[in-house]
Amino acid sequence: MLSIVKEPQPINYSRSIPDLVIQTDGVHSEITMEIALGETNVIISEKYDVTPDNKIVIKLKDILGFYLENNMPQYSDLITIHEDAFKSFRITVSEVGYTIIRDYQVISGFLRVQPFDIEHYFRNYWLNLLPSISKVYLNQPLYLTALPSKAVTVKIKAKMSNGEEKVISAGNMLANKLQSVNLNPQKVMQLLAGEFQYFDVFTVDSQDDLIHGYKRFYYDGTYNYQSDIFLYLNRLGGWDCLVINGENIIRNIDNRSTAIVQDKEVEFDYDHKLEFEKSTGFMATEEDHRQYLDFIASRKKYFLHNGTLVPIVTSENKIDHSIGKLNSYSFVFRLANIDGYFPEIGLAPYHLNIT
Incomplete structure (x- = not known):
């Protein structure tokens, strides 16, 4: 007979999902395990020999995380549904005459080691690490991500430049779907039909009860001339934007391999790199520091380069x-697509101006 010694919660983060531990009475020497995507699409089928302590430990973290993919939100949509970032799995463990079936929902990311009430967290919190009060710029990529347990409406409450207050809807989020709402300030201005001083974002249910709490964004005009913009997938499965205003050093690196052939030195290979060394400038709050650490650890980072968000990789x-001091940091990154290493040539003038 089989029994469960330890198992995950009904909803889990892929990188912190606990092992599934099965106990058997040892009467049978073999246990069968199947994992299905949904209820019927079997993706893994294995057989295990029973160990001397009559326990089977199934490590789910790497297995289930392989089938999850959280793609960047679509700028053209007010609400983007990340269908592949949150999935249901059915695990069936059986021996002769006895079967255990468990269903788990898994989101790509890492919150903290269980036990922890993840369902409560999803019901009440945005999956973002940006500060509760932030400055935003005109064309900044800006998203808030959530996994509501019931249908909610995203609300924007703004104080306009003329002092008027407006409350509008920015779209509806479905229940049990991982979704991101597009809060690009220029789009928000279009929805509000005017420029704002700041706006608050929150969600309400069908009874108009507050579900996801307030995030406030103050409008700060256009970017600083040294600003660089990064969009990244955070550890919670949400999409955050980081605007960094420190110095940026651009390095074009060209390493050539040569050989001497018949008294001539010739090139036979080259390694061309475009490298950026970016300084954060001083960080004023602990929230900014935590978000920066999360950005560096992210496995999906994008850089606004020549008007387009392009994937990047970071070096070590x-x-x-220093605790209690005002800190600044620097990091090195490169474009993931090496074709982007070659600079734009620019357009030739159509005519000459002779004075």
Whole structure:
């Protein structure tokens, strides 16, 4: 007979999902395990020999995380549904004459080691690490991500430049779907039909009860001339934007391999790199520091380069943080697509101006 010694919660983060531990009475020497995507699409089928302590430990973290993919939100949509980032799995463990079936929902990311009430967290919190009060710029990519347990409406409450207050809807989020709402300030201005001083974002249910709490964004005009904009997938499965206003050093690196052939030195290979060394400038709050650490650890980072968000990779970065002091950091990154290493040539003038 089979029994469960330890199992995950009904909803889990892929990188912190606990092992499934099965106990058997040892009468049978073999246990069968199947994992299905949904209820019927079997993706893994294995057989296990019973160990001397009559326990089987099934490590789910790497297995289930492989089938999850959280793609960047679509700028053209007010609400983006991340269908592949949150999925249901059915696990069936059986021996002769006895079967255990368990269903789990898994989201790509990592919150904290269980036990922890993840369902409560999803019901009440945005899956974002940006500060509760932030500055935003005109064309900044800006999203809030949530996994509501019931249908909710995203509300924007704004104080306009003329002092008027407006409350509008920015779309509806479905129940049990991972979704991101597009809060690009220029789009918000279009929805509000005017420029704002700041706006608050929150969600309400069909009874008009507050579900996801307030995030406030103050409008700060256009970017600083040294600003660089990064969009990244955070550890909670949400999409956050980081605007960094420190110095940016651009390095074009060209390493050539040569050989001497018949008294001539020739090139036979080259390694061309476009590398950026970005300084954060001083960080004023602990929230900014935590978001920066999360950005560096992210596995999906994008950089606004020549007007387009392009994927980047970061080199090994050491973050020295002195508690109680005003800290700044620097990191090195490169474009993931090496074709982007070659600079734009620019357009030739159509005519000459002779004075």
